[in-house]
Amino acid sequence: MKKTSLPVGMHDKLFKRARVMYEIERDISDLLIEQGFNRIETPTLEHFEVFTDEVSSEHYHLFDKKGSLLSLRPDITSQIGRVIASTRVKTPIKFSYSGKVFKYNEELRGLANEHTQAGVEIVGYEAKSAIKDALLSAKDALKVSGLKNYKFEFSHAHVLQTIFENLDIPETGKKDLAVFIQDKNITGLNEFTYQYPSEFDALIRQLPFLFGESQQVLKKARQLTANKMILSALADLEDLLQELTASLPEVTIDLAQIASMPYYTGLMFKVFGDKIPDAFVSGGRYDKLFERFGAKELTAIGWTLDIDSVYQAIHDAIAFRREL
Secondary structure, three states: OOOOOOOOOOOOOOHHHHHHHHHHHHHHHHHHHHOOOEEOOOOOEEEHHHOOOOOOOOOOEEEOOOOOEEEEOOOOHHHHHHHHHHOOOOOOEEEEEEEEEEOOOOHHHOOOOEEEEEEEEEEOOOHHHHHHHHHHHHHHHHHHHOOOOEEEEEEEHHHHHHHHHHOOOOHHHHHHHHHHHHHOOHHHHHHHHHHOOOOOHHHHHHHHHOEEEHHHHHHHHHOOOOOHHHHHHHHHHHHHHHHOOOOOOOEEEEOOOOOOOOOOOOEEEEEEEOOOOOOOEEEEEOOOHHHHHOOOOOOEEEEEEEHHHHHHHHHHHOOOOOOO
C-alpha cells in the first residue's frame, strides 16, 4: 500500500488558498522589482553551516552522496550573506526574493513547517536611508497583498543583547532568562533578579510592561537604567519613530521583543494584525552577518513577509469561484 499521508507540518494547498497565495507572491515580487530591488533566487538546499554553527533540531537535514550535511533553508537572509561573501556582487545593492522556507515545530502544536516568504535585503547603504527604505517597502508590500488592518511594533536588539552580554552567570541561567522574557513571566523575572542580582534588575523586572505607545515606553525605560549602550538604543528608536511619524502613524514598542534571528544587531520590527496572533512581517538590522562568511561588516537591513499568515488574515474577505 502506498503512503498517502503527509509528513508532520506539511499541507496541500488547494484551489482558493493556492491561487490567492500565488497572486500575493506574484504581486509583491512585481512591486519590489518596480521599486528597484534586484530579484534573486537562492537554492532550497544549502550546507547546514550557512544557517548555524551547530546542528539545530529545528532544521530539516539530509546527507548528499558524499556524506556532507545539508539543510532545507530555514531562512533566506543567511543565504544572502553567503552570496555577498562568495560572489562578485558589488555593494551597495538591494535584493528581493520569494520562496519556501522550512522550520520544524513541535508536533503537538499543529503548526506548519513549510512557509512561503517574500522579502528584501538592503546591503551597503547609509543606515538611516536603508531603514526608511525597508520600512516603506514593507508597508507597500502589505498594501498590495490586500492586508488593511495592521500595526508596526519596534524594538532594538542592543537592549536585550547588552543585558545578556554583561550578566556573569551560567548559560543555563541565561536560557532561563530568555524563556521568562519571551513568556512575559513576571514571577520568573522577579525570582531571576533575586538569584542573579545585577545593575539591570529594575529593567529586567519591568520588561513585561515595556510595551505599548512609543513615547511612554521610552520614557519609562530611561528611568530604569543608566547603561549607555541601552540608552543609545532607546535614542535610536526615538529618532527613527519621529522621522517616520507621517509614514507610519500607528506604531508600538516592545522592548522585550526576542530577536527572531540570531544575527540581528540593531533595530528590529514586526507587523501584527487582528486576525492571527503571529507576525505577518519581521525584520531588522544585521550588519555583522557577513563576518560569518569571512566578509567585512556591512550595513544591512531586511524583512520577510509570511504569505501564509497574510492569507489567513484576508481569506474571509476574498471572493473565489473555482473554475472547472
